[in-house]
Amino acid sequence: MDLELLVNILDLAGTFAFALVGARIAADKGLDYGGIAFIAAVASLSGGTFRNILLGQRPPWVLYSWLFAGVAIAVLITLAMKRTTPVGRFALTLDTIGLAVCSVSGAQFALTHGAPFLAAVFLGLIGAVTGGLLRDVLCQVEPVLLHRETIGTSCLAGSFVYVTGDSLGANSGILALVSGLVVVLVRELSIRFDWHLPKVGIR
Amino acid sequence: MDLELLVNILDLAGTFAFALVGARIAADKGLDYGGIAFIAAVASLSGGTFRNILLGQRPPWVLYSWLFAGVAIAVLITLAMKRTTPVGRFALTLDTIGLAVCSVSGAQFALTHGAPFLAAVFLGLIGAVTGGLLRDVLCQVEPVLLHRETIGTSCLAGSFVYVTGDSLGANSGILALVSGLVVVLVRELSIRFDWHLPKVGIR
Amino acid sequence: MDLELLVNILDLAGTFAFALVGARIAADKGLDYGGIAFIAAVASLSGGTFRNILLGQRPPWVLYSWLFAGVAIAVLITLAMKRTTPVGRFALTLDTIGLAVCSVSGAQFALTHGAPFLAAVFLGLIGAVTGGLLRDVLCQVEPVLLHRETIGTSCLAGSFVYVTGDSLGANSGILALVSGLVVVLVRELSIRFDWHLPKVGIR
Numbered sequence: 001m002d003l004e005l006l007v008n009i010l011d012l013a014g015t016f017a018f019a020l021v022g023a024r025i026a027a028d029k030g031l032d033y034g035g036i037a038f039i040a041a042v043a044s045l046s047g048g049t050f051r052n053i054l055l056g057q058r059p060p061w062v063l064y065s066w067l068f069a070g071v072a073i074a075v076l077i078t079l080a081m082k083r084t085t086p087v088g089r090f091a092l093t094l095d096t097i098g099l100a101v102c103s104v105s106g107a108q109f110a111l112t113h114g115a116p117f118l119a120a121v122f123l124g125l126i127g128a129v130t131g132g133l134l135r136d137v138l139c140q141v142e143p144v145l146l147h148r149e150t151i152g153t154s155c156l157a158g159s160f161v162y163v164t165g166d167s168l169g170a171n172s173g174i175l176a177l178v179s180g181l182v183v184v185l186v187r188e189l190s191i192r193f194d195w196h197l198p199k200v201g202i203r
Numbered sequence: 204m205d206l207e208l209l210v211n212i213l214d215l216a217g218t219f220a221f222a223l224v225g226a227r228i229a230a231d232k233g234l235d236y237g238g239i240a241f242i243a244a245v246a247s248l249s250g251g252t253f254r255n256i257l258l259g260q261r262p263p264w265v266l267y268s269w270l271f272a273g274v275a276i277a278v279l280i281t282l283a284m285k286r287t288t289p290v291g292r293f294a295l296t297l298d299t300i301g302l303a304v305c306s307v308s309g310a311q312f313a314l315t316h317g318a319p320f321l322a323a324v325f326l327g328l329i330g331a332v333t334g335g336l337l338r339d340v341l342c343q344v345e346p347v348l349l350h351r352e353t354i355g356t357s358c359l360a361g362s363f364v365y366v367t368g369d370s371l372g373a374n375s376g377i378l379a380l381v382s383g384l385v386v387v388l389v390r391e392l393s394i395r396f397d398w399h400l401p402k403v404g405i406r
Numbered sequence: 407m408d409l410e411l412l413v414n415i416l417d418l419a420g421t422f423a424f425a426l427v428g429a430r431i432a433a434d435k436g437l438d439y440g441g442i443a444f445i446a447a448v449a450s451l452s453g454g455t456f457r458n459i460l461l462g463q464r465p466p467w468v469l470y471s472w473l474f475a476g477v478a479i480a481v482l483i484t485l486a487m488k489r490t491t492p493v494g495r496f497a498l499t500l501d502t503i504g505l506a507v508c509s510v511s512g513a514q515f516a517l518t519h520g521a522p523f524l525a526a527v528f529l530g531l532i533g534a535v536t537g538g539l540l541r542d543v544l545c546q547v548e549p550v551l552l553h554r555e556t557i558g559t560s561c562l563a564g565s566f567v568y569v570t571g572d573s574l575g576a577n578s579g580i581l582a583l584v585s586g587l588v589v590v591l592v593r594e595l596s597i598r599f600d601w602h603l604p605k606v607g608i609r
Contacts, residue, residue, distance in 0.1 A: 032400040034355050049257070054455070056464055058259055062322040119468040152440050197438040235603040237558050252460070261462055265525040 006176060007112070010105035011048055011060050015067050017098035019044035019074035021091045022135045027078055029139050037075050043135035044071055044098075051106050051127035055113045095132070099151060100183035102128040103158040104176045111166055124159025125152065128183075150190040153197070158183035206315055206375055213308035213379070214251055214263055218270050220301035221247035222277035224294045225338045230281055232342050243278050246338035247301075254309050254330035258316045298335065302354060303386035305331040306361040307379045314369055327362025328355065331386075353393040356400070361386035412582060413518070416511035417454055417466055421473050423504035425450035425480035427497045428541045433484055435545050443481050449541035450477055450504075457512050457533035461519045501538065505557060506589035508534040509564040510582045517572055530565025531558065534589075556596040559603070564589035 022043025026036040045067065049059035061067045106127025110120035129151055162179035166172065189195065225246025229239040248270065252262035264270045309330025313323035332354055365382035369375065392398070428449025432442040451473065455465035467473045512533025516526035535557055568585035572578065595601065 034400045038355065053256060053459060054465055054468065056259070056462070059257055061325070062257065062318055065319050065321045068321050115468055116471050118471045118474050122467075152444065197440045237603045241558065256459060259462070262460055264528075265460065265521055268522050268524045271524050 004112070006172060007105045007109050008064065010101045010108075010176070011064075012067060012070050014098045014101040014105065015044040015048075015060075015070040016074055017044075017094045017101070018047075018131050018135075019071045020077065021095045021098065022131070023075050023078035024091055025135065025139050031139075033079065036078060037071075039135055039138060040075050040078070041071050042138060043131045044074070045131070046134050047102055047106070047127045047130040050130045051109060051123050054123060054126070055110060055115060057113060096184055096187050099128045099132075099155055099187065100158060100180035102131075103155040103183050104162055104179050107159045107162040107179070108166075108172065108176070111163065117163055117167060120163045121156070121159045124162065125155050128155040128159070150187055150195070154183045154186035154190065157186050206311060209375060209379060210308045210312050210315070211267065213304045213311075214267075215270060215273050217301045217304040217308065218247040218251075218263075218273040219277055220297045220304070221250075221334050221338075222274045223280065224298045224301065225334070226278050226281035227294055228338065228342050234342075236282065239281060240274075240278050242338055242341060243281070244274050245341060246334045247274055247277070248334070249337050250305055250309070250330045250332070250334040253333045254312060254326050257326060257329070258313060258318060260316060299387055299390050302331045302335075302358055302390065303361060303383035305334075306358040306386050307365055307382050310362045310365040310382070311369075311375065311379070314366065320366055320370065323366045324359070324362045327365065328358050331358040331362070353390055353398070357386045357389035357393065360389050410518070412578060413511045413515050414470065416507045416514075416582070417470075418473060418476050420504045420507035420511065421450040421454075421466075421476040422480055423450075423500045423507070424453075424537050424541075425477045426483065427501045427504065428537070429481050429484035430497055431541065431545050437545075439485065442484060443477075445541055445544060446481050446484070447477050448544060449537045450480070451537070452540050453508055453512070453533045453535070453537040456536045457515060457529050460529060460532070461516060461521060463519060502590055502593050505534050505538075505561055505593065506564060506586035508537075509561040509589050510568055510585050513565045513568040513585070514572075514578065514582070517569065523569060523573065526569045527562070527565045530568065531561050534561040534565070556593055556601070560589045560592035560596065563592050 019040040023036050023040040025043075026039035031039065045059070045061050049061070052059050103124045107120055107124030109127070110123035115123055132151065158179045161182045162175055165175040165179065222243040226239050226243040228246075229242035234242065248262070248264050252264070255262050306327045310323055310327030312330070313326035318326055335354065361382045364385045365378055368378040368382065425446040429442050429446040431449075432445035437445065451465070451467050455467070458465050509530045513526055513530030515533070516529035521529055538557065564585045567588045568581055571581040571585070
């Protein structure tokens with residue numbers, strides 16, 4: 001499978017998912033149309049932007065203008081729904097899909113641009129979690145979506161599986177699928193069973 | 204007109220205007236001399252820095268050391284005035300001029316470095332609003348200057364006019380003037396008539 | 407002395423010192439293992455990352471994977487200690503060493519990559535203070551470590567001495583030592599004698 005195409009398709013899917021969740025949270029917080037579009041853009045585009053800049057590349061949205069369409073459609077859907085009910089299970093699922101997709105696309109992008117093993121693993125993580133982090137900071141929310149340790153751990157696991165598989169010569173299409181499933185699985189299980197990482201001094 | 208020179212002159216004017224407003228707000232918030240210089244530098248230099256990095260270029264202040272003079276003079280003027288009265292109409296006007304100037308220089312810079320249409324429009328916006336956003340976050344203020352939707356809308360309009368005009372082959376000097384006036388006009392009108400973008404669920 | 411090697415050794419020492427302080431503060435704030443590792447990484451790696459990106463270079467941790475070892479060892483030491491007592495004199499000293507080391511390595515790195523005088527001075531400052539600033543913002547602390555004006559002034563002094571000495575043709579090994587001592591000295595003296603920069607309007 002063409003790796004550049006794989007990254008592009010995954011980026012568009014991830015952009016749409018993150019923009020939809022971001023627009024929804026912004027609408028819930030009572031922001032106006034401009035604020036909703038701003039949060040949707042930050043939530044969906046900042047992860048790839050940061051990842052690319054760290055690798056000395058231009059952001060995805062400078063390279064591919066069609067990514068703006070993913071954001072615009074997500075914003076229009078949110079405005080058309082005119083709802084302000086709390087973010088629910090559907091948004092949570094979308095968010096998980098976005099995280100899975102961006103962990104894989106980030107790790108692949110880093111490998112394509114010559115990042116060594118560990119750096120590629122962490123660039124996959126950074127590409128996946130940056131958008132949600134900035135979104136929550138800007139919207140000043142701390143909700144279900146912000147099980148940060150769960151998000152970090154699951155994206156790190158998926159990115160690690162992808163980079164490891166790639167270094168072992170695995171088929172990139174199958175590897176992308178498996179790594180994405182690892183992200184989804186770790187996140188879903190940790191939410192269901194309320195897994196947490198331990199803290200220092202509290203036993 | 205030489206485009207590189209146009210961008211440089213506009214950047215210096217915008218740097219001075221933003222540094223003066225930033226230093227004034229920092230002084231009003233009771234920061235010491237170091238904090239005032241820091242806020243003035245962030246307010247005036249971060250927009251161009253972010254814009255250039257997104258295009259794979261070094262920040263303006265790494266390329267042109269004389270930009271520091273713009274910041275230093277603005278800080279010295281602020282310290283010499285020794286006043287701590289609230290930021291008034293004059294600072295608001297300076298801020299608007301800075302926004303107009305930076306929207307145009309950002310859009311022109313993006314086009315010069317090969318950004319496509321939509322990316323250039325948004326890079327003009329980013330170059331103009333980043334400094335004020337960081338300034339307000341760091342100073343923890345939410346004053347007259349922070350009609351964010353107004354700022355965003357007016358800079359976006361000016362940047363859009365510039366990029367559109369450029370793609371139609373308009374003279375860049377005249378185009379810079381017209382686009383800057385669009386920013387000033389949209390901002391002044393929206394302040395005078397208290398225009399706001401609508402919100403979801405509130406009709 | 408090989409300048410590239412000098413920057414690398416200083417970066418590793420600074421990374422370890424900042425990671426240890428960051429991990430300790432995160433543990434004190436009750437963050438879990440993931441949060442401690444995250445804060446340690448941000449505190450120790452973001453300064454060099456920002457510095458390098460501003461110069462159009464990849465971050466140190468993309469270029470040199472062994473920097474992760476510095477962070478990992480600092481985190482493991484923190485977890486093994488299992489203590490949550492407030493950050494004391496030892497961490498403050500470590501922080502000062504990290505600041506001294508990073509001011510020098512940042513200024514040297516900027517000069518190596520063609521930054522002019524003033525830009526190199528400020529890049530030394532940025533490389534030294536960014537990590538601590540982000541660490542404190544993310545941990546929401548405002549403790550002894552956050553004598554920001556002191557930190558800024560001392561790093562600026564050290565960076566200025568380094569860049570000035572380099573432009574005068576001084577030996578880089580000796581210059582690194584002298585500049586580092588300037589940072590330590592200015593910081594220690596300002597803490598001991600409670601030096602502060604003046605504020606506007608308060609006399």
